[in-house]
Amino acid sequence: MRSIKSSGKGWKAAATGLALLIVIVLQALGLGAGWPQEPVQPRIDEEFAKQEKIYRRRGAGSYTTNRGLSDYAEVLPTGFCDALGNLGSSDRWLDIGAGEGQAILDYYAPQGDGTPEQCGGSGPKARVVAISIEDRREDKWKQQAASLGDRMRYLAGKRLSQYSREELGKFQIITDVFGGFSYTEDLSRFVGKVLSLLEVGGSFYTLMPGVHLESAKDKLGILYLTELEDAAGRPLRVCSWLKQTACAQVICESKSDWKRPTELLNIRKVCSGVAVPRLKLWEFEAGYPPSRRFQVDP
Numbered sequence: 001m002r003s004i005k006s007s008g009k010g011w012k013a014a015a016t017g018l019a020l021l022i023v024i025v026l027q028a029l030g031l032g033a034g035w036p037q038e039p040v041q042p043r044i045d046e047e048f049a050k051q052e053k054i055y056r057r058r059g060a061g062s063y064t065t066n067r068g069l070s071d072y073a074e075v076l077p078t079g080f081c082d083a084l085g086n087l088g089s090s091d092r093w094l095d096i097g098a099g100e101g102q103a104i105l106d107y108y109a110p111q112g113d114g115t116p117e118q119c120g121g122s123g124p125k126a127r128v129v130a131i132s133i134e135d136r137r138e139d140k141w142k143q144q145a146a147s148l149g150d151r152m153r154y155l156a157g158k159r160l161s162q163y164s165r166e167e168l169g170k171f172q173i174i175t176d177v178f179g180g181f182s183y184t185e186d187l188s189r190f191v192g193k194v195l196s197l198l199e200v201g202g203s204f205y206t207l208m209p210g211v212h213l214e215s216a217k218d219k220l221g222i223l224y225l226t227e228l229e230d231a232a233g234r235p236l237r238v239c240s241w242l243k244q245t246a247c248a249q250v251i252c253e254s255k256s257d258w259k260r261p262t263e264l265l266n267i268r269k270v271c272s273g274v275a276v277p278r279l280k281l282w283e284f285e286a287g288y289p290p291s292r293r294f295q296v297d298p
């Protein structure tokens, strides 16, 4: 009897141990019935630390920081160049994640006779603020900025979320090309901050690479970079989530034939009572850009 009982206990213990092991292995592989109830914090912290190194990396293996205005025109939604061209000299443009600020340098570069009209036209120039976590300014920025005084500012050393509204002021146009929008670990707070810095009637022009598109079918074999779920755990498209924001009019242009499925986004602030549906971070894997999973926080 004794031996049978003890062997029964042993069997149960072994089965429990095996079940636990399976759960651990499935979680380590990112599998299982659903996402874990809480983010796997120690691993996420390691990923955040790796991401910090990516921001600081220079030379080979570092990310692109010198896209010019013509690159911005290619990857930002329709209407960006016209909106830039319509700004007056007292209006303001904020570029989040500006890198070297090449797009701004191009905007302010004198246009010679016979050169093709560039994005934003040749009319009056708005005041511009560039922000970047790390300072990527080159001599060309310093020279141009010296001649333009405070019409061209570059702020580094902090993330968008760490600036107060008073420090930055308000803007008619905000852009983000592979900047904080693609990199932040708190997407809903980021969008809320951007909208708080826009004047009513102003627009945020950006893009989100590697997402489930609003108006195109998912292709097989895609590695998605940013994935969202609603509060019930059903897949949610980034465009549909953004469209739930109060006081924002969201226009999405789905690019299914780009290297990664990419949503181009024009988010216009239409009234002052902005409220962005809150997201919780579930997974973060460092990279350029990182891969992220969020779930709507009920």
Ligand SMILES: C[S@@+](CC[C@H](N)C(=O)[O-])C[C@H]1O[C@@H](n2cnc3c(N)ncnc32)[C@H](O)[C@@H]1O
Pocket: 055, 063, 064, 065, 066, 067, 068, 096, 097, 098, 099, 100, 131, 132, 133, 134, 136, 158, 159, 160, 161, 176, 177, 178, 179, 180, 181, 183, 184
């Ligand atoms: C890949 S570079 C892109 C630079 C530039 N837009 C371009 O296309 O060449 C990413 C930039 O985003 C900045 N960045 C990432 N997250 C940010 C955040 N939360 N706030 C401000 N800047 C951020 C980085 O510091 C860097 O300047």
